Amino acid sequence: xxxxxxxxxxxxxxxxxxxxxxxxxxxxxxxxxxxxxxxxxxxxxxxxxxxxxxxxxxxxxxxxxxxxxxxxxxxxxxxxxxxxxxxxxxxxxxxxxxxxxxxxxxxxxxxxxxxxxxxxxxxxxxxxxxxxxxxxxxxxxxxxxxxxxxxx
Numbered sequence: 001x002x003x004x005x006x007x008x009x010x011x012x013x014x015x016x017x018x019x020x021x022x023x024x025x026x027x028x029x030x031x032x033x034x035x036x037x038x039x040x041x042x043x044x045x046x047x048x049x050x051x052x053x054x055x056x057x058x059x060x061x062x063x064x065x066x067x068x069x070x071x072x073x074x075x076x077x078x079x080x081x082x083x084x085x086x087x088x089x090x091x092x093x094x095x096x097x098x099x100x101x102x103x104x105x106x107x108x109x110x111x112x113x114x115x116x117x118x119x120x121x122x123x124x125x126x127x128x129x130x131x132x133x134x135x136x137x138x139x140x141x142x143x144x145x146x147x148x149x150x151x152x
Contacts, residue, residue: 020079022066029062032080034098035091037067039123047127051141055149068093075099080115087148088115092122107140109148118144 049059076098
């Protein structure tokens with residue numbers, strides 16, 4: 001028997017997942033943004049708003065925001081379907097915690113079951129890098145966002 005077959009992490013997904021009710025925004029462009037609640041600081045929300053403005057999106061009108069604690073597990077695909085989201089951007093959460101057992105590289109948009117997923121570093125990390133003059137993470141994010149939203 002190969003014991004390594006069972007060598008993986010399990011994440012308990014609650015049966016009564018009420019995380020969809022915590023979504024903030026109008027969702028006009030069917031975009032779900034998932035981030036750590038600690039990243040709801042005013043300067044980070046302003047930073048996120050500027051990122052979205054660069055691709056002609058408004059944070060409040062065009063997207064849904066879902067703050068998710070690092071220890072919390074959800075069914076992201078079910079929430080995205082329930083909220084009619086065609087694009088999901090995950091800032092710094094591991095996919096198994098979100099009920100997705102996929103391996104996605106950071107900053108590479110991936111279509112899965114009709115939803116485009118983009119996995120990135122935490123928003124705070126991207127913000128801090130920019131504040132220190134770096135552009136690696138923000139440049140990769142910009143390239144991915146252009147690919148998703150600005151291609152015809």
